[in-house]
Amino acid sequence: MKVRFDKKKLMEVLDPASSISQTKNTLMTVDGLLFECPPDRNYGEYDVENPDSCRISAFDLDKGMRACIECEVIEPGAFVVNTQSIKQRINILPEGNVDFDIDENGILKIVGGNTKYEVSTISADQFPSMPHFTGEKKYVMPQYKLRNVISETVFSVAVNDQRAAFNGAFFQIKEGNLVVVGCDGQRLAAAKVRIGEDIEETSFIVPKKFLTELVRMLEDSEEEVTMMVGAKHVIFRFRNMYFFTRLIEAEYINFEKLLPKSYMTQAYVSKADFIAALERAAIVADEKTGGSSKSHVKLEFENNSIRMSALSQDGSVNEKVPAAIDGQDLAIGFNCRFLLESLKSTPNECDRIRIRMNTPLMGAIIEPAEGSSINETNPDSSVYGNRENRQNKVEDEEKGTFTYFVMPIKMNR
Numbered sequence: 251m252k253v254r255f256d257k258k259k260l261m262e263v264l265d266p267a268s269s270i271s272q273t274k275n276t277l278m279t280v281d282g283l284l285f286e287c288p289p290d291r292n293y294g295e296y297d298v299e300n301p302d303s304c305r306i307s308a309f310d311l312d313k314g315m316r317a318c319i320e321c322e323v324i325e326p327g328a329f330v331v332n333t334q335s336i337k338q339r340i341n342i343l344p345e346g347n348v349d350f351d352i353d354e355n356g357i358l359k360i361v362g363g364n365t366k367y368e369v370s371t372i373s374a375d376q377f378p379s380m381p382h383f384t385g386e387k388k389y390v391m392p393q394y395k396l397r398n399v400i401s402e403t404v405f406s407v408a409v410n411d412q413r414a415a416f417n418g419a420f421f422q423i424k425e426g427n428l429v430v431v432g433c434d435g436q437r438l439a440a441a442k443v444r445i446g447e448d449i450e451e452t453s454f455i456v457p458k459k460f461l462t463e464l465v466r467m468l469e470d471s472e473e474e475v476t477m478m479v480g481a482k483h484v485i486f487r488f489r490n491m492y493f494f495t496r497l498i499e500a501e502y503i504n505f506e507k508l509l510p511k512s513y514m515t516q517a518y519v520s521k522a523d524f525i526a527a528l529e530r531a532a533i534v535a536d537e538k539t540g541g542s543s544k545s546h547v548k549l550e551f552e553n554n555s556i557r558m559s560a561l562s563q564d565g566s567v568n569e570k571v572p573a574a575i576d577g578q579d580l581a582i583g584f585n586c587r588f589l590l591e592s593l594k595s596t597p598n599e600c601d602r603i604r605i606r607m608n609t610p611l612m613g614a615i616i617e618p619a620e621g622s623s624i625n626e627t628n629p630d631s632s633v634y635g636n637r638e639n640r641q642n643k644v645e646d647e648e649k650g651t652f653t654y655f656v657m658p659i660k661m662n663r
Contacts, residue, residue, distance in 0.1 A: 251327025270308035313495035328374035385478025408434035415500040443650030513606035535560035
């Protein structure tokens with residue numbers, strides 16, 4: 251087999267493919283990449299027949315990727331090669347052409363510029379069978395919409411939680427909207443965007459690690475991505491690539507019932523000012539004492555300001571952030587890191603947020619200042635009397651909206 255690649259085009263596939271293939275798996279076929287030059291129907295259907303193309307596949311039995319790139323196929327062939335071995339070698343070659351040549355012993359010769367490498371390969375027939383790239387339900391949307399709702403929620407998805415459902419993000423398609431939810435038991439993040447009219451409703455759970463890689467590959471553009479949902483897999487198709495994963499088969503919590511429906515205190519504050527103050531407080535709040543971290547920060551909502559304080563063995567910090575406070579005064583404690591991660595995950599164009607709370611033992615709702623249609627909260631009559639809800643439900647459906655819910659920390663008096 252003899253093939254000539256352009257290094258830049260080859261690396262555009264090797265980079266995301268390396269996030270799929272495991273590096274410590276005992277099976278070389280699972281730890282490797284399948285090269286087909288050109289694509290071979292024995293290893294899967296393809297969309298366009300092109301004799302001068304190469305299909306590269308990665309599959310760790312749970313998630314996978316398949317992409318086609320243009321190349322010059324001099325002698326056709328297929329092989330499997332270790333992912334990290336080939337990526338490291340290609341990456342440091344000079345820009346320009348990279349030549350592949352496999353001899354009768356399965357040794358791959360890689361030549362770029364004045365550099366030559368040799369790498370062992372195995373037969374393409376040993377690569378594991380991949381799922382068919384079809385789904386019972388299909389949805390098409392701009393890449394930026396999918397990228398946004400994942401970016402705004404994936405931070406709150408748990409890692410290695412005993413509750414399987416919490417290790418993935420919940421996707422819900424309902425009434426033409428895509429809602430993505432992440433929850434780790436201490437915080438919940440939900441983001442919503444409009445993706446169509448009269449589309450089929452469904453829901454499923456996607457693993458966090460897969461979504462983290464997917465966000466890196468999606469672009470902030472109008473270019474379309476197709477999401478295909480099957481019984482056990484979800485497949486994303488964009489550019490020249492298929493990216494897919496096995497779904498988490500579990501029942502997700504009813505997230506809407508977890509969100510408070512009333513509030514006794516609300517505050518409108520500049521997001522940038524609030525983040526800057528929390529970052530300063532985090533220097534003290536995150537200091538470790540005796541191996542444990544005092545990670546909470548105290549917030550006092552009163553007199554049109556948020557008084558922020560944190561205390562550790564080595565010192566303390568006090569901060570005041572201007573805010574429009576409405577309702578009863580409140581002192582409440584939060585995990586500083588949880589608050590920061592939530593605020594930093596909000597859209598860049600959101601410059602002012604609203605925080606709604608009830609008591610020091612109940613969580614806080616964080617939303618855009620103009621409100622969010624994901625969750626509707628109303629003023630508690632014991633504090634606000636018969637005042638009507640001033641929430642503005644009008645939102646930019648193209649940009650979408652978000653709602654975050656963060657649980658407090660019980661503070662010592």
